Amino acid sequence: MVNDDGSEKYPGGYADYITNHMRTAKVGPLAGWRGEQGDQSITGNANPDQLARYIDNGCFWRQEFAPSCRYYKFANRDYLEFAHEAGWIGRTEPIVMQLYSENLQKFRLAGLGHGDTLPPVADRARLQKYFDPLPIWYEPFSELDTRELSSFPIHALSQRPMHMYHSWGGQNAWLRQLTSANRLHMHFKLAEKLGLKEGDWAWITSPHGKVKGQIACVSGVNVDTVWTWNAIGKRAGAWDLDDKAPEARKGFLLNHIISELLPPREDGYRYSNSDPVTGQAAWFDLRVAIEKCAVDELEETSPQFPSMKRKRQVPLPKISQFGRDLKSGEPVPERGVHREFVGNREQHEDAQLGNFQRSPKYNGGDD
Amino acid sequence: MTAIPKSSGKKLGLVIDLDICVGCHACTTSCKEWNTGGYSAPLTDTDPYGENPTGVWFNRVHTFEVTAPDGSSQTINFPKSCLHCDDAPCVTVCPTGASFKRAEDGIVLVNQDTCIGCKLCSWACPYGAREYDSTDGVMKKCTLCVDKIYNEDLPEHSRVPACVSACPTGARSFGDLGDRDSAVSKLVESRGGFDLMPEQQCSPVNKYLPLRKKVVPANAATTALRPKVSGVADALLKWIDKSLC
Numbered sequence: 361m362v363n364d365d366g367s368e369k370y371p372g373g374y375a376d377y378i379t380n381h382m383r384t385a386k387v388g389p390l391a392g393w394r395g396e397q398g399d400q401s402i403t404g405n406a407n408p409d410q411l412a413r414y415i416d417n418g419c420f421w422r423q424e425f426a427p428s429c430r431y432y433k434f435a436n437r438d439y440l441e442f443a444h445e446a447g448w449i450g451r452t453e454p455i456v457m458q459l460y461s462e463n464l465q466k467f468r469l470a471g472l473g474h475g476d477t478l479p480p481v482a483d484r485a486r487l488q489k490y491f492d493p494l495p496i497w498y499e500p501f502s503e504l505d506t507r508e509l510s511s512f513p514i515h516a517l518s519q520r521p522m523h524m525y526h527s528w529g530g531q532n533a534w535l536r537q538l539t540s541a542n543r544l545h546m547h548f549k550l551a552e553k554l555g556l557k558e559g560d561w562a563w564i565t566s567p568h569g570k571v572k573g574q575i576a577c578v579s580g581v582n583v584d585t586v587w588t589w590n591a592i593g594k595r596a597g598a599w600d601l602d603d604k605a606p607e608a609r610k611g612f613l614l615n616h617i618i619s620e621l622l623p624p625r626e627d628g629y630r631y632s633n634s635d636p637v638t639g640q641a642a643w644f645d646l647r648v649a650i651e652k653c654a655v656d657e658l659e660e661t662s663p664q665f666p667s668m669k670r671k672r673q674v675p676l677p678k679i680s681q682f683g684r685d686l687k688s689g690e691p692v693p694e695r696g697v698h699r700e701f702v703g704n705r706e707q708h709e710d711a712q713l714g715n716f717q718r719s720p721k722y723n724g725g726d727d
Numbered sequence: 728m729t730a731i732p733k734s735s736g737k738k739l740g741l742v743i744d745l746d747i748c749v750g751c752h753a754c755t756t757s758c759k760e761w762n763t764g765g766y767s768a769p770l771t772d773t774d775p776y777g778e779n780p781t782g783v784w785f786n787r788v789h790t791f792e793v794t795a796p797d798g799s800s801q802t803i804n805f806p807k808s809c810l811h812c813d814d815a816p817c818v819t820v821c822p823t824g825a826s827f828k829r830a831e832d833g834i835v836l837v838n839q840d841t842c843i844g845c846k847l848c849s850w851a852c853p854y855g856a857r858e859y860d861s862t863d864g865v866m867k868k869c870t871l872c873v874d875k876i877y878n879e880d881l882p883e884h885s886r887v888p889a890c891v892s893a894c895p896t897g898a899r900s901f902g903d904l905g906d907r908d909s910a911v912s913k914l915v916e917s918r919g920g921f922d923l924m925p926e927q928q929c930s931p932v933n934k935y936l937p938l939r940k941k942v943v944p945a946n947a948a949t950t951a952l953r954p955k956v957s958g959v960a961d962a963l964l965k966w967i968d969k970s971l972c
């Protein structure tokens with residue numbers, strides 16, 4: 361991001377950005393210790409010491425909802441007012457889940473030629489078909505071409521490992537010991553049919569391209585579907601990992617074989633490969649063919665790209681002894697006493713006991 | 728070579744519910760976080776950003792798939808850490824007394840100052856629960872967070888092992904398994920908790936709770952997945968059902 365004169369808006373990098381960026385007045389990426397004095401929560405101007413407060417508190421800031429805000433949130437006045445003030449929602453009106461969506465119907469009517477603002481003629485049929493005011497199921501676009509169906513008979517999905525759900529960071533020395541390479545999980549029966557066994561390398565091909573990966577045989581999956589962990593595979597050098605890291609040599613991404621665009625329409629226009637209403641990328645529409653690699657093929661994922669070589673500030677450590685300096689010995693006064701952040705359920709328990717300090721709208725809890 | 732003391736009767740340990748565990752590794756990472764600054768600090772990692780990252784972990788989750796004779800299969804997530812055995816072979820094998828069992832609560836610990844790194848204990852433990860730190864040249868292992876469960880700097884509810892604090896599903900319980908009336912003992916009793924590999928005769932304190940029996944309705948194969956609609960007040964539901972199908 362840049363200022364109007366083209367200069368860098370956050371020269372201090374990400375730390376500068378999460379401290380100082382505000383997407384709208386008084387609303388920024390971090391909710392705790394806002395305001396110049398750090399005495400405001402959720403909304404408030406930027407606080408130059410905000411990150412230091414997070415560090416003091418083990419990276420956690422928390423605030424409990426007042427009991428009156430905790431139920432039927434879609435129609436709970438206290439909650440809606442609070443959420444509006446916090447900048448999470450634009451209005452305080454109840455949020456009603458509509459089985460019949462008038463908004464979608466408006467788009468469809470426009471597609472049918474009603475109203476003052478009309479969509480381009482070429483897009484009208486699509487509006488009519490997909491902007492249905494009632495919930496519909498439609499066939500994935502990539503499956504409309506039946507020739508492709510027979511050449512790519514297997515569904516391929518990806519999901520994120522639980523332990524990496526909130527940390528994709530491949531540079532995390534602990535998480536990468538849990539998963540540093542992913543395999544393509546397929547049912548034993550499918551593996552047998554394809555002449556594959558555990559650990560074999562195979563080409564996974566879609567109409568868009570092909571990627572090489574290693575097979576794992578399981579029984580807890582549909583026989584016509586394969587899946588793999590997402591976001592484990594990385595380009596060599598990414599996250600400053602060693603070029604030989606399994607993430608780059610064995611881990612693979614299905615992203616390489618998912619097209620961002622659908623095949624061209626008659627006039628050459630290519631729609632995005634996503635749900636027309638929500639814009640959600642069609643990751644799960646992927647269909648593939650799988651073929652065992654030839655014996656003389658390199659046991660390494662493909663495609664490979666040149667390493668993202670960067671100038672390292674510090675050489676990669678061969679050993680990490682995080683915590684050695686914390687080992688008991690003389691107490692270090694500025695570190696304060698031991699605290700546990702993950703399991704700190706104090707406020708929660710107080711809340712269950714009904715032992716709440718009430719403020720007019722919500723409980724401004726600290727911790 | 729090191730004697731096991733006469734137990735005071737108190738046996739602190741974990742009860743792990745295999746039916747609930749989803750294999751998320753919250754317990755293993757929290758364990759590492761607490762203990763890398765605790766009694767056995769640090770929990771060394773080697774080649775952390777390289778080709779073959781490995782390290783010391785006191786708690787590991789292994790995930791298995793089991794296929795029953797009828798062809799149905801199940802995934803089992805099996806968290807494993809030291810079971811603080813009553814008849815701990817890792818203690819009796821220790822030539823220096825570094826490996827010991829506490830009389831007051833049954834926790835098995837290693838004294839890093841007298842451990843000579845001979846690894847006899849890791850050979851003796853049938854569960855593979857010991858973790859050798861090749862950088863420090865000493866044996867390390869689960870301490871049951873001895874520096875947390877008695878830590879008066881922490882609020883009382885936090886005085887449980889880090890893995891128990893972290894588990895989002897409540898698959899891990901902590902308490903005195905020597906006390907037949909404790910909540911953990913009752914849990915073991917009511918759910919048919921069992922010892923891991925009893926044939927090894929280590930009398931582990933930690934207990935595991937089995938998977939609950941899967942109930943498959945007899946007509947499961949023929950029951951189509953359709954909303955069940957009946958009764959007079961359901962005209963609207965019927966209509967919705969019809970327009971969705």
Ligand code: SF4
Pocket residue numbers: 808809810811812815816817818835851852853854855856857868929931
């Ligand atoms: S589980 Fe292994 S290390 Fe722990 S007490 Fe038993 S034998 Fe010793």
Ligand code: SF4
Pocket residue numbers: 747748749750751752753754755788804806893894895896897898899
């Ligand atoms: S934190 Fe709980 S659910 Fe997650 S792996 Fe550990 S025991 Fe299982």
